[in-house]
Amino acid sequence: MNTVLVLILFGLLLATAVVIARLTDLFAAAMLTGIFSLLSAGLFTLMDAVDVAFTEAAVGAGISTILIIGTLSMTSRREDQQPLRLLPFVVVVLTGAVLVAGTLDMPAYGDPEAPVHQHALYQGYLDSAARDFDHIPNVVTVILASFRSYDTFGETTVVFAAAVGVFLLLGGRRRRQGTRLSQLDTAPSRSPDDARPGAGEES
């Protein structure tokens, strides 16, 4: 049963990916990327990685689809038709072949003999999580928030930095009069069209 579900989800993932690559309608492609994320979330759930699936569903299918559509509203809905060029095609096929060749060397899914399960640190984490943290059953939370709390602190700071960067780039409010930026903004431009933010992306 599980194998059948995995195969169905993989087939749907493949079909979605091919359709996204071939579509020129960017709005449909944006919606399909959301579906792609949802399918991968289902696949992660079947592989017992519920935390990863949760994140994929929330970020991939939720937020990033909204942001892609938000970006789409500032640009064209259709992609220009490009003739198939040989060199990029060969590069993509080669990269894909290298990636597939790389997976052949990986241990089988769920293999207890896999190197990651043999590492002393892995046993130490799991032993300690089971012994000292029996009131926190989710091992993922214990590892992320306690054992590796420095890393998580760094990740939170990255989210903070990213948000501040977007605020600075796109916010553009509360600029004081007399600064250089505001002078640039109010400077007379050649045509009213040029003063519109994002006018260049359209042409």
Add this chain to the structure above:
Amino acid sequence: MSDQLAPPPREATQPGVPQRMRMRMREKLILRVVSKALVPFILLFALYVQFHGDFGPGGGFQAGVLFAAGLILYGLIFGLSDLQAVIPLRVVEVGVALGVLIYGGVGVAALFLGRGREGMGNFLDYNALGHHVGEFGVDAHGQHLGILLVELGVGVTVSAGMLGIFYMFAGRGLKRGQE
């Protein structure tokens, strides 16, 4: 109501603009009713994921994204100005920094509360937040409290960050729609 996320219908004739997105979504009965019914449950589920993260799947990051997603759904249907009346941009800006401060604050609190070799604890060592160190050198209550607080910090920063990014993107589209 001209200050909505979706600009007036005259925009529909503009080239390169997805026609469906330019219609006013507030006027669509099904979208309005369904989203109004869903948003409270999404927000409640986000809080459940936040505070239940030590027992089930999820944690601060997922909860923050869910919370932001619920609010963004409201903003998409009822307009950016309605959403910003609930959560102003100022709150978002403060929230992004506040989450990191909560996380760092737990670390600094552990630093000062801990009694190490030199009278100081270690940064982010949650054992210092408890009252009784167990036989394996781990204070169960301290660890629980520390994990809960830092997850809260992550959740606040992530939800405010996602919401802020949406405000910036949507606000840009809005400016163009009005001109």
